[in-house]
Amino acid sequence: MSLPPLVEPAESLSVDEIRRYSRHLIIPDVGVEGQKRLKNARVLCVGAGGLGSPALMYLAAAGVGTLGIVEFDVVDESNLQRQIIHGQSDVGRSKAESAAASIREINPYVQVEIHNTAVDRENVFDIFRQYDLIVDGTDNFATRYLVNDAAVLLGKPYVWGSIYRFDGQASVFWAEHGPCYRCLYPEPPPPGMVPSCAEGGVLGVLCASIGAIQVTEAIKLLAGIGEPLVGSLQVYDALEMTYRKIKVRKDPNCVLCGENATQTELLEDYDDFCGAVSVEAQAATENSTITASELKDWQDAGKDIFLVDVREPAEYEIVRIPGSTLIPKGDILSGQALAQLPQDRQIVLHCKSGVRSAEALAALKAAGFSNAVHVQGGVLAWIKQIDPSLPVY
Known part of the structure; x- marks a missing residue:
């Protein structure tokens, strides 16, 4: 459905702005009026990572007057495969500062708020209140639900995107006109069921595909053109190069935006x-957790251990702890690999x-391997504490 423009137009465009945005201005559906709305808009991007990078760059290029960036992380070399707003010289720098510098280079007429x-x-309320529209570029479920809940309670629309390996999703959630994120996903998935991009990987260019959809939807909402993805979920399969649009209806029983909503605050x-992990995994790790340094001490002392790497084969090829044997977590959870594990x-x-x-440890404890332990921090802790020469992925 068509929606009215989200913001009022600015008073005018300068001569320089008219030159810069001329390709927008000659589109009848955008025109001078639409561009002035973009100039007057305040858009917040939550995250300056995989999705935030293309979103911020194209929002800036489009002439959105004020861009806010919420980001606490620093640029890591592993980010550069997909987070194109950052460069090699930005490694170790605040992502927010790095993104702001790129935005200013793209468009000096855009005001950046960090x-x-x-x-x-x-x-979240203090930050969100300052903006007309939220673009969600987060990569974890806890923040996604927080963003959704705050946007609903403040009456703000937000554009959501999600990526994993070769697949992406995007939608617009605006409780006043359609469903919210909880209508689509009432409950988060069980811990460990959905790997993060850091665990499962993501095709770098997929960020551009979904980020472009997010920016397109943001522009449509701000200028009041076209039919935004309110009430629709756009699903993209990069390997098949297919797009599917799925209807998403407002859930009358939604705890946040339903007819008898019971959640009235965050x-x-x-x-x-x-x-982050299941209750069973949390219980299993109690008194059964060692540090990377303790593992190294055990190895140096010649302790008779059987070190199991529960990651996937592709990860094992990148980097591994010396002496480890690869047995993927799925094989342990299914019981398929239990016969490979020594009892003595x-x-x-x-x-x-x-x-x-931790999830694999819970399965082993349930299967009778009561003395099993796991390494806190895993490979990352080993690299940090024992061997910094190994690659971080």
Whole structure:
């Protein structure tokens, strides 16, 4: 459905702005009026990573007058495969500062406002209130639900996107005109079921495909043109090069925006709501967790251990802890790999960061391997504490 423009137009465009945006101005549906609305708009991008990079760059190029950036992280070399707003010289620099510098280079007429912090329940309202539209470029479920809930409670529309390997999704959530994120996903997936991009990978250019959809939707909302993806989920498969549009209806029983909504404020703890690891995994790790330094001490002392890497084969090829044997987590959870595990040796599990190994540890404990332990921080901790020469991925 068509919606009215989200913002009022600015008073005028300068001669330089008319030259810059001329290809927009000659589009009848945009024109001078639409461009003046973009100039007067205030858009916040949550995250300056994979999706935030193309979104911020094209929002800036399009002439959105004020761009806000919420980002707490620093640029890492592994980001550069897809986070094109940053460059080699930005490694180690604040992502917010790096993104702001790129935006100013793209379009000096855009005002950039930096929020160099993680968005949380304490600051989200104060930040979101300053903007007309939110673009969600986050990569974890806890922040996605926080962004959704804050936007609904403030009456703000937001453009959402998600990417994984070769697949992407995008939609516009605006509770006043359609469903919210909770209508589509009432509950987060069970811990460990959906790997993050850091665990499963992502085709770099996929960020551009989904980020471009997000910017297109933002422009349509701001200028009041076309039919935005309110009530629709756009699904993209890069390998098949196909797009599917799925209808998403407002859930009358949604706890946040339904007819009898019971959630009228932000949750106390979104990390607990989404659960980084399951309750079973948390219980399994109690008194069964060692550090990377302790693992190295065990190896140096010749302790009889069976070190198991529960990551995927592609990750194992990139970097591994010496002496480890690859047994993917899925094979442990299914029971398929249990026969490979010795009963008379100390089993030590590890993954990339400690989440997957905690899930595998719970399965082993349930199967009777009571002395099994896992390595806190996984490969990343090993690289940081033991061997910094190994590549971080």
